[in-house]
Amino acid sequence: MVGTSLAGLRAAQALREAGYDGALTMVGAEPHQPYDRPPLSKEFLQGKAEQDGIALAITDDVAALNADWRLGVPATKLDTAAGTVVLADDTDIPTDGVVIATGGHARHLPGPSVAGVHVLRTLDDAIALRQDLQAGPENVVIIGAGFIGSEVAASCRALGLRVTVVEALADPLAPLLGPELAQVCARLHPENGVSVLYGTKVTGLSTVDGRVSGVRLADGRLLPAEVVVVGIGMRPATDWLTGSGLHLDNGVLTDAGCVTPLANVVAAGDVARYWSAEHDAYVRQEHWTNANDQPAVAVANLLAGRTITHYRASGYFWSKQYDAWIQYAGRTAPTDEIRIIDGSPEERKFVATYHRGDRMTGAFAINSPKIFTRTRKQLRANATDRSS
Template sequence: MSAAAGIVVVGMSAAGTAAAEGLRRGGYDGPLTLISEETRLPYERPPLSKAVLAGDGPPDSEAGGDPGHLEQRLSLDVRLGVRATALDVPARRLTLGTGEELDCTAVVVATGVRPRRLPGTEGVAGVHVLRTLDDALALRKDLVAGGPVAVVGGGVLGTEVAAAARGLGLDVTLITVDDQPMAPVLGGSLGLLIAHEHRRHGVRVRTGRTVTGLLTAGGRVAGVHLDGQELVPADVVVLAVGSVPATDWLAGSGLDLTDGVGCDAFCAAAPGVFAAGDVARWWHPRYGRTMRVEHRMNASEQGTVVARNVLASLGVIDAPPTAYAPVPYFWSDQYGWRMQAYGVTAGADRVEVLRADPGTPDRPPKMLALYGDRDLARGAVSIGLRPAGTRALRAVAAGPTDWGRALDAARTASNGNW
């Protein structure tokens, strides 16, 4: 027997919570259910690789209090520690790990991503991934115990973890298969600047290297084997080698699950089924391509737009659906400086570096670059630029903007704003 559940949001991090908030603010007063595999209330994920590892404490809950407080504030049914296992799309019937079936007016998929692991690393003590608060607290405990740390993966997460571990005074090695840390996002020249910053702070950086296995002793990691027969001693290993969309429970649903849940420009995957956050791959009308963005700002913004489009589809509001066309944005905090990136930078055919000054003991680095193709700038990245300058960069990335005009705008933005 299935139960009528109204609108159901599967996943209760930033995207799912924003969707639930948006549904209530938009005037939906029917049954609303939030389902989460985690047993914790919603919390901010960006601090996990920064403040939590540094020992500043767990991130504040977005809801505050306990599940009852969240239920009362939004008048909804909160299901913590419950996994969705299947979705009958035509019937909009959701099956839970408890065996319960829910008949849904609409479904919002906001299940996020799962960290990738390397073969042979499951169950080895001292080997960590970082996605949840529990992951961060377990890693923090091992870091406090001391000993050398190896971080595998040179993307945003890997470099942030390496910086946090080094801030604790630990011996840290950062290992990446790329030519430089963050090179797929920033390009080689600015990746070299990031590598310089880590080395300047005492991190050993191994670029262009592949992990071939682990050295273990008594069931605990003792080192990382690299190609070329190099052994990196490590009592703690952090795997930051990417993630996969959490769509396994949707297998057989008929939805497009190629790199996330495939959606149209309105974030609809099928009639009555929407997706938001890290798991959603949607048609971006501004850039004329499909995109899937794994960043905090996108999750909350997309969840809010999805809520509005659910309400429009149900006739709760008398308005057409809204195409989701944000300017992608992410930031990264390392060693006291903040990187900010707008638009599309990964895979750019053209990168023009306007400034790339390495840091010194007295000041952080300064960086400014444009990204795009031969004719159009589609993204921009900066370190050390003041807010007035970064706002101008956002406008450049929002265009996309003619390359010459983008260069002029970036130069103007940087004048007096460092």
């Protein structure tokens, strides 16, 4: 396993559950045992989850995997001719099979790093950001109003901080949620005292004594900021695979069963861009449930030595912002018709479904987990009916 976060761990568990009893090496760039990332932008930043507490560490019995853990040492090369994975400390690990589960790295602003400017992908990122937020900055600027930027904004408000979000797009969530529900999410920010500057580009930073003091905007304004959080997405961690012969294009390209052109090399989680017949395209997902579910399929095919089963994503994710528990599932288009089936968006408690022709394509909810779960089951049943 290369990558020891959720997808790597789930792949190791699937291997052992399938009866594989040979040597298993877990190679991870981070020094930590597997932990969950979702709390990093939420409870952890707010000081409600501790590094080794229940909410953050994955509490599964990792010792039962009987694996050789190489933590804090990234893989630097997949040598397909020699059949080895090469590590940064120059050790070569012989392999019969490889699971690529290296996820992604946070995107940074161009230029050298500046004190007070943060990204948020890893536990160490979250520790550094939390420390700066706990110092009580007067102004926090968040660049990017995607899910992570929005969650960090909500966490900063929970800490009583003044926050401005700068977003280059006019309506960043509309391509995913459709304009109507994207607007419902966007309204959460001003309702909770956060101003968002949509359609506004950042051109640079101002600094004082090497520390950030402000964010420069394309319209000439300078927003004061003692802490800046850059939430502009991630790039798949594939650098170490350059020259391996695998197809790398915004992730590791695989067939519908997560298998690369080499039958003994599979990919899963945020790094995998698998062929989806449903989408008629290669698809890469950046959600916890995908990283949790996909490894079982990848491993089944790895053990079989060929693709015997295909991956079907549930398309489920959640986000927590302010007092809103947001859930989404399915595969929707911004033009799908939206029906509110329970509650009301004004009260921030409702369930909506998406429809294309006579087909339900997705479900969305705020603060309605029970009805959402029921609707999601119906969505799954409909999808199964159609594919059988």
